[in-house]
Amino acid sequence: MTSASMITVGNWQGLLGHGAAPRELECLLAVAGGASGKEAARILGISEDGVKKRLLCLGTKWGVTRRASLVAEAFKRGVISPAVTTLALLMAVHGMLGDDQVMRIRRGGNSGERRIETRVATRRAECALAVA
Known part of the structure; x- marks a missing residue:
């Protein structure tokens, strides 16, 4: 390809x-x-x-x-x-290390808040991948 x-x-x-x-x-x-x-x-x-x-x-x-x-x-x-497998691995490693900030999901009644939190987690993971 x-x-x-x-x-x-x-x-x-x-x-x-x-x-x-x-x-x-x-x-x-x-x-x-x-x-x-x-x-x-x-x-x-x-x-x-x-x-x-x-x-x-x-x-x-x-x-x-x-x-x-x-x-x-x-x-x-x-x-x-x-880069889903790398992202999943990164999230699993953060979970094992006890980094609660990465794994935290707010449960507000506003679906927009969840969407923002997902974007934040995705961007953090992308930044970590870019550094690695």
Whole structure:
């Protein structure tokens, strides 16, 4: 596989030639990494509406309507792959060392708070992976 057929955004990689245009794949990888539409737009240097349009186009091609379903479908099709085994190993090691800050999940009634906590944990893990 050549590097030209792969796109990387953060610690996520996507394969071209599986039904997703390059920009659609970039938007998908950003969202899979936990970025909101606004954050993905900032990362990719496009407008938030551009991100929404690309994800809508890809969802239409694959027959899904929600972002989470789009990411799940991409996994199922083998289009995207995170450094998931390394991330799982890192989280397990932190759990064994007793680092409660990494494993803590707030149980607020607000689902947005959970989403933010997940992004924070993901970013911490990505930073640790980049250092390692």
